[in-house]
Amino acid sequence: MTFPPSRIGMVCPYGWDTPGGVQIHIKELAEHFIALGHYVSVIAPVSDESTIAEPWLVSAGRPLAVPFNGSVARVAFGPVATSRVRQWIASNEFDLLHLHQPEVPSLSLIACWSAEGPMVGTFHTASSKQRTLVAAGPILEPIIEKLTARIAVSEMARETLREHFETDAVVIPNGLDTSKYSAAQRLDKWSYGPTIGFLGRFEEPRKGLSVLLEALPFLMKKNPKLRLLIAGPGDSEKVLKNVPSALRTRIEFLGRLTEREKADFLKSVTIYVAPNTGGESFGIILTEAMAAGATIVASDIPAFSEVLQSGECGALFASEDPHSLARVIEGLLVDAERREVLSHSGIESADKYDWKNVATQISDVYEIALASGAGVSLASENRPWKRFRTIE
Amino acid sequence: MLFAWYLSFSATRLDRLHHRVETSWEHLDALLQRRAALALEIAHHNDLDPALDMLLTASAYESREAPMTDRDEAESLLSESLRMIRESVAAGDIQIKVALIDRLGDITEKIRVAISIHREAVTAVENLRSKRIFKVFHLAGRAKLPFRYSFEDDQL
Numbered sequence: 001m002t003f004p005p006s007r008i009g010m011v012c013p014y015g016w017d018t019p020g021g022v023q024i025h026i027k028e029l030a031e032h033f034i035a036l037g038h039y040v041s042v043i044a045p046v047s048d049e050s051t052i053a054e055p056w057l058v059s060a061g062r063p064l065a066v067p068f069n070g071s072v073a074r075v076a077f078g079p080v081a082t083s084r085v086r087q088w089i090a091s092n093e094f095d096l097l098h099l100h101q102p103e104v105p106s107l108s109l110i111a112c113w114s115a116e117g118p119m120v121g122t123f124h125t126a127s128s129k130q131r132t133l134v135a136a137g138p139i140l141e142p143i144i145e146k147l148t149a150r151i152a153v154s155e156m157a158r159e160t161l162r163e164h165f166e167t168d169a170v171v172i173p174n175g176l177d178t179s180k181y182s183a184a185q186r187l188d189k190w191s192y193g194p195t196i197g198f199l200g201r202f203e204e205p206r207k208g209l210s211v212l213l214e215a216l217p218f219l220m221k222k223n224p225k226l227r228l229l230i231a232g233p234g235d236s237e238k239v240l241k242n243v244p245s246a247l248r249t250r251i252e253f254l255g256r257l258t259e260r261e262k263a264d265f266l267k268s269v270t271i272y273v274a275p276n277t278g279g280e281s282f283g284i285i286l287t288e289a290m291a292a293g294a295t296i297v298a299s300d301i302p303a304f305s306e307v308l309q310s311g312e313c314g315a316l317f318a319s320e321d322p323h324s325l326a327r328v329i330e331g332l333l334v335d336a337e338r339r340e341v342l343s344h345s346g347i348e349s350a351d352k353y354d355w356k357n358v359a360t361q362i363s364d365v366y367e368i369a370l371a372s373g374a375g376v377s378l379a380s381e382n383r384p385w386k387r388f389r390t391i392e
Numbered sequence: 393m394l395f396a397w398y399l400s401f402s403a404t405r406l407d408r409l410h411h412r413v414e415t416s417w418e419h420l421d422a423l424l425q426r427r428a429a430l431a432l433e434i435a436h437h438n439d440l441d442p443a444l445d446m447l448l449t450a451s452a453y454e455s456r457e458a459p460m461t462d463r464d465e466a467e468s469l470l471s472e473s474l475r476m477i478r479e480s481v482a483a484g485d486i487q488i489k490v491a492l493i494d495r496l497g498d499i500t501e502k503i504r505v506a507i508s509i510h511r512e513a514v515t516a517v518e519n520l521r522s523k524r525i526f527k528v529f530h531l532a533g534r535a536k537l538p539f540r541y542s543f544e545d546d547q548l
Contacts, residue, residue, distance in 0.1 A: 066447065066472065067465040077443030078476050079485035105443035105450075113442045135453035136446045143442055 003367045005037050009094040009376065011085075012044035013106035015063035015074035017051055021284055022100055022124055025174050029098075030056060032175075032359045043088050043107060045076035060084045060107050068105070068132075075106035085110050086378060094376040096369055100124065102144055103165075105136075113143045117376035118369040121147040123157045123169060125281050141165060148369040151362070154282040156302055170365060174284050175358035178350055181263045181291035190268035193227040194333060197269030197294075199262070199285065203234040208275030208299060213243055214322035219329055220247050226333075231257050231265055266292035271332055271339070274298040277320050283307040286314065287353045290346035295339040297328050313346040402525060409517045416510040423503050424467060428455040430495055431470055434477065438488050448473045467543035474500070 012026045023044070030040045034056065041056050045063035052059065060081045063074035085107055089097075095118065099108035102121045112119060121144065150169035152158035158169050190197070196219075202209040209230070220226055228251045230239075236253040243251065257265055266272055272294040274286060280303040287307060289296050296314030298304040308314040315332060318324040332339055351357070431452040435445050447469060454466035474496060480486045481493055521527075 064472065064476075067469055068447075075443070077441060077447065079441070079480045081443075082441040083485075105446040107443075109443045109446070110441050132450045132454070135450045139442055139446045139449060 002036075002363065003370055005039070006095040006366075006370060007039045007093060007375075008033060008041075008096050008098060008366070009089070009092055009111075010040065010042045010098045011100060011108045011111045012042060013073075013075055013101045013104045013108045014045070015076075016044040016046045016057065016059075017048060018063075018074050021174065021282075025124075026100060027054070028175055028177065028355060029359065029362070030054075032355050036359075041088070041092055041094075043085060043111075045074065045081070045107065047074075058084075058088055060088075066105075073104065073106070075104060077105055077107075077110065081107060082110050082114070086114050089115050089376060090378055096120065096366055097376050098122065098366075099147070102147065103140055109140070109143060112146055114379055115376050116146075116379040117374050118148050118372060119146060119376070120149045120151065120365055120369050122151040122153065122172075123161050124153050124174075125157065125160070137164070148372075149365050151365060154303060155306055157281050170361075172358060172361045172365070173287070173353050174282055175355040176284070176287050176291060176350070176353040178291040178354040180259070181266070181288060181350070182293075182347070184263035184267035184292050187264050187268045190229060190265055191270065193225055194223065194270035195227045195229055195268070196329065197265060197272045198228065198230045198232075198275075199257075199265065199272070200232045201234055202230055202232050202239060206277050206279040208277045208320070209239065210242070211275040211277070211299075211320055211322050211325060212273055213239070215326035215329065216247060217244060218326045219333075220250060222330060223333060226250065227252060229254060229265070229269060231255070231262070262288070263292050266294045269294065271295050271297055271329060273325070273329070274304065275317075275319075275325060276301060276304065280304065287350055290314070291350035291353070293343045293347050295332060295342050296346065297325070297332065299325075309349065313349050314342055399525075406517070406520055409513065409520060413510070413513045413517055416506070416513045420503070420506040420510050423499060423506050424455060427470065427474070427499050427503060428452040430492070430499060431455075431474060434474075434488060434492055434496070437492070438486070440477075440486065444473060444476065448477075464543055471543060 010026055010030055012023060014020055014022055016023060026042060030042050034040050041058060042054070043058045043060050045061060046052060046059035047062055049059050060076050061084060063076050065072050065074050068075070089111065097111060097115055097117070097119045099112050099119060099121045101124050102108040102112045103123065108121070112121070144165055144167070150161065150167060151172050152161055152169040153172065153174050155171060158171050161167060161169050198209060198212060200207045216228065230236075230251065231254040233256045240248050240251065254265070266289045272289050274283070274296065276299055278301055280301060283298070283304045286296060286298060286304060290313055296308065298308060298314055298316055299319035300316040301319050305311070305316055308316060310316070315328050317328040431448050435448040435452070440448070451466040451469035451473065455463055455470055458466060477486070477488070478493070478496065481488055
């Protein structure tokens with residue numbers, strides 16, 4: 001389904017110049033809709049406005065690093081951010097607003113509160129601290145109610161939404177440009193071995209590298225030529241300290257990879273392992289690995305098992321259990337045929353995460369939200385002059 | 393004989409310092425609780441933007457309800473949000489009852505003093521306990537080393 005060219009405003013809650021899944025999602029979504037002939041403007045917190053490369057991006061001021069939900073979020077709030085959001089809404093005459101993570105105390109929440117008209121909200125995270133929600137619920141509920149339609153990026157995100165806000169959502173996964181990954185090359189330097197690949201900030205405990213390292217002695221003994229390749233930023237010395245010295249020569253650190261290298265890496269390694277122990281709402285990295293045709297071994301946390309269709313597009317092992325991990329990897333190392341089967345079904349089901357399909361689903365939601373015909377305007381109940389009523 | 397006297401003297405000294413850390417912390421904690429209550433009052437009485445309102449309410453709630461181990465983050469967040477409120481009031485971007493702002497300035501000043509007194513007490517205990525005689529003779533008993541919270545570094 002398509003709808004006539006419209007003016008779409010998207011709101012990003014997190015600092016635009018810090019890397020993150022939500023930012024990438026919004027960037028690619030915006031580019032996709034611009035290519036379809038719509039007018040798109042994105043507002044986001046920006047630390048350094050001179051680095052903005054996108055003509056459609058508007059800065060809402062500098063983000064503040066705020067400890068939130070167990071990690072540090074770079075968000076914007078306060079009177080300056082609020083007036084920039086208001087001004088952006090007032091001057092753009094949008095037909096529709098698309099708010100990302102409106103439950104996070106940042107721009108999307110402010111926009112939802114400030115605006116009236118068709119609004120779509122996308123919920124990316126799976127869980128929030130209970131105490132925060134108990135306190136913030138009464139503030140959030142009446143604002144989130146204003147959304148015309150809600151999107152959750154995974155079944156888990158939808159479940160959280162149902163539990164905490166008693167509202168349902170359409171599940172539409174994060175998008176992916178599969179052509180980037182299907183064009184990837186298999187490189188000898190990363191495939192000779194066989195090789196096991198790990199990708200990500202390996203110092204973060206929840207990425208689960210320690211589980212893989214525990215499984216390593218067994219695997220290395222069985223396969224004398226096996227190499228472990230670790231890609232991603234972090235301090236390699238700290239990791240090697242916990243590894244038996246005989247195995248250290250067979251671990252290589254590749255540092256941070258470019259997007260292109262990442263695709264080649266995923267395509268090249270014999271087995272790609274994602275031993276994450278939790279904290280994932282959607283396995284974007286798994287969809288990328290699937291699109292690249294990697295043979296995937298992942299922990300059976302709900303988000304991963306959902307993306308891998310309970311093991312159809314990649315093998316699952318019991319999360320945090322190195323013995324289970326070693327068994328699954330070993331089983332695949334000796335079975336080239338099974339690896340081929342997994343890789344194929346991975347490539348096939350990665351297609352549903354491609355932007356052409358994901359954006360169509362989002363279009364459908366936009367169309368429903370746009371049906372009322374009224375555009376977006378500033379909400380009347382919080383015009384600035386109203387503020388003075390509480391002053392004494 | 394002289395040595396025994398010295399040991400007992402040192403143990404008493406340490407005990408006194410430990411006690412000082414406890415009182416200075418209790419004083420600081422009481423002030424932090426008052427700040428949290430004030431933050432809730434500010435959040436309720438003014439139409440701040442919902443993001444700031446949410447951060448203020450959630451961290452004030454956390455400060456009052458959460459066990460101390462989880463409170464560090466909340467206190468930092470509270471310091472940060474309240475600093476933004478005071479700056480915004482000074483810049484004329486938001487209006488808040490003068491009485492509330494006065495109380496906020498007052499309590500912030502008191503917390504600043506309380507933190508420096510508490511830190512000084514903690515440092516004194518740490519210095520004393522790092523001496524060998526305290527380790528060899530277990531003069532501290534099973535008393536835990538006083539803990540430093542990162543919110544103590546916040547700019548208030």
